[in-house]
Amino acid sequence: MRFPSMLPASAGVGFKPQHFAAIAAARQPLGFFEVHAENYMGAGGTPHAQLGFLREHYALSIHGVALSIGSSEPLDRDHLARLRQLCDRYQPESFSEHLAWSSHGGIFFNDLLPLPYTQASLASIIAHVDEAQNALGRRMLLENPATYVRFAQSEIAETAFLREIARATGCGLLLDVNNVFVSARNHGFDASAYIADFPLDLVGEIHLAGHFETVDDAGAPLCIDAHGSPVIDDVLALFDDVVARAGPLPTLIEWDNDAPDWPALRGQALVAQGRLDRAGALRARSAA
Amino acid sequence: MPTRSPTLEGEFARALRDPDLPLPGGVIAHTSLRPQKRFAVYRNNVMVGLIGALEARFPATKRIVGADFFTASARIFASAHPPHSPLMMTYGDAFPDFLATFEPAAELPYLADVARLEAARTRAYHAADARPLEPAALAGVEPEALAGLRFVLHPSVEIVASAFPVVAIWAMNGGESEFAELTDWRGEDALISRPMLDVEVRRMPAGARTFLQALGAGQPLGAAAEAALASSPEFDLTINLAALLGGGLAIAVINEALEDS
Structure with a gap:
């Protein structure tokens, strides 16, 4: 059974406040907007005024970046309560977080940090996802990470790890195709094989973003998930592969740093929309 | 259920903060068993993210000291x-207090106050929404009841008191006004507020800080005006009352005389 995503199976954009005036000036040909939860945890002011407008006119995805679900430490109950309050207020069609940790020992690292995939980490993350879903009163999506190192302790493949979390908790998955490309290149595995092994029926949303490439200690290619450039063709080709298999899915363009002006960003979303349309048409034809 | 040792994560966390520490145990890559450069991506992400957050919050402070000095201090x-x-x-x-005692910035004694103003602006930007009193809110109050009125200030209101012309310096470095020589080098009190959605910064007239602080502490109008006059003989109640209501600084008025009757 497919994961029941409430977002429309069309292209959306990660909202940046500098685009608000352009977005509000006319109805945008987009399926949804996504915001980072933590930017809307102030009491009031412009952030809530803008989010209220987006909520009123578009489907909404709230994407957490700081819950630290992948940590070995207990979840931050205060932060869970803030997420609950935000979801209650804006009733987003989707809430998602990351297979990563970002806090330890009372310090917040403001980054998505990697974890070893072991039976022990699997058990603690299943408990965290259970706790988060109970606290929020909703099913959530968990996103595959982009990573730069691996752990000698890991004993489970990432795809199997995510599948097992979803099976045990009922959560859905957020497939970040750029993260797949970045991790595959960084760790020398085949991105297409990863996609083939990914439980696509559990995917409630797709992320597409840009990255840049540098070199590691051995002079080998190292991709950095920077969200500061257009989606490259190789990532779009992987995306085509995903939607050819799974059919059209809610697809977000993430451009967080040095974001271009609104027409350019919307243009990226329209590229993704064109590919979703093509995948939908092909499936309709093969079903007929 | 297998239990998870927090040791590895703690080691990773400590190594993120201290570049002199060795790689955390078990961190590997297919190209190298000691992937220092790869781990450095995480160290760099953490530091660049924090510096970026400070740059976004303190643009005028950065303008004053220059990008390199700001990055180093951040x-x-x-x-x-x-x-x-x-x-x-x-x-x-806590960044303004840090700058106040940051030895390399000692030549810029006003720098910490500019940073205090900028920190207050961000707090005002995110402060709770509240509808300001209408300017005509006191129209029906009996003259003899005026001195007993108490006000609830807007949640965004903050004051930065400075021995330096902090509003003028901030405005020139925050893109609010043109650079010009400051001929009148006197202390200024900055009023930061956000009655609707836009954050406002104003230079407060004589005695206004004492007046607003007294009202904010719950003192009645008469006592607040007396305290302001005592602090500054030039204090003008009419101007300050107009600023309180016209500037959207108050969200409620409490007339105890009315409530007792």
Whole structure:
């Protein structure tokens, strides 16, 4: 059974406040907007005024970046309560977080940090996802990470790890195709094989973003998930592969740093929309 | 159920903050068993993210000292004061106090006050929404009841008192006004507020700080005006009352004389 995503199976954009005036000036040909939860945890002011407008006119995805679900430490109950309050207020069609940790020992690292995939980490993350879903009163999506190192302790493949979390908790998955490309290149595995092994029926949303490439200690290619450039063709080709298999899915363009002006960003979303349309048409034809 | 040791994560966390520490145990890559450069991506992400948060919050402070000096001071601050909350909008509340005692910035004694003003602006930007009193809110109050009125100030209101012309310096470096020589080098009190959605910064007239602080502490109008007059003989109640209501600084008025009757 497919994961029941409430977002429309069309292209959306990660909202940046500098685009608000352009977005509000006319109805945008987009399926949804996504915001980072933590930017809307102030009491009031412009952030809530803008989010209220987006909520009123578009489907909404709230994407957490700081819950630290992948940590070995207990979840931050205060932060869970803030997420609950935000979801209650804006009733987003989707809430998602990351297979990563970002806090330890009372310090917040403001980054998505990697974890070893072991039976022990699997058990603690299943408990965290259970706790988060109970606290929020909703099913959530968990996103595959982009990573730069691996752990000698890991004993489970990432795809199997995510599948097992979803099976045990009922959560859905957020497939970040750029993260797949970045991790595959960084760790020398085949991105297409990863996609083939990914439980696509559990995917409630797709992320597409840009990255840049540098070199590691051995002079080998190292991709950095920077969200500061257009989606490259190789990532779009992987995306085509995903939607050819799974059919059209809610697809977000993430451009967080040095974001271009609104027409350019919307243009990226329209590229993704064109590919979703093509995948939908092909499936309709093969079903007929 | 297997239990998970927090040791590895703790080692990873410590190594993120201290570049002199060795790689955390078990961190590998297919190209190298000691992937220092790869681990450095995480160290760099953490530091660049914190510096970026401070740059976004303190643009005028950065303009005053220049990008290189700002980055260097932000790096030292971030190392010593990492965030303890996942709400990055609050990160840097302690940065002005850090700058006040930061030896390399000693030649710029006003720098910490400019940073205090900028920190207050961010807090005002995110403060709770509240509808300001209408300017005509006192129209029906009996003259003899005026002195007993108490006000509830807007949640965004903050004052930065400075021995330096902090509003003028901030305005020139924050893109609010043109650069010009400051001929009148006197202390200024900055009023930061956000009655609707736009954050406003104003230079407060004589006695206004004492007046507003007294009202904010719950004192009645008469006592607040007396305190303001005592602090500054030039204090003008009419101007300050007009600023309180016209500037949207108050969200409620309490007329105890009316409530007792």
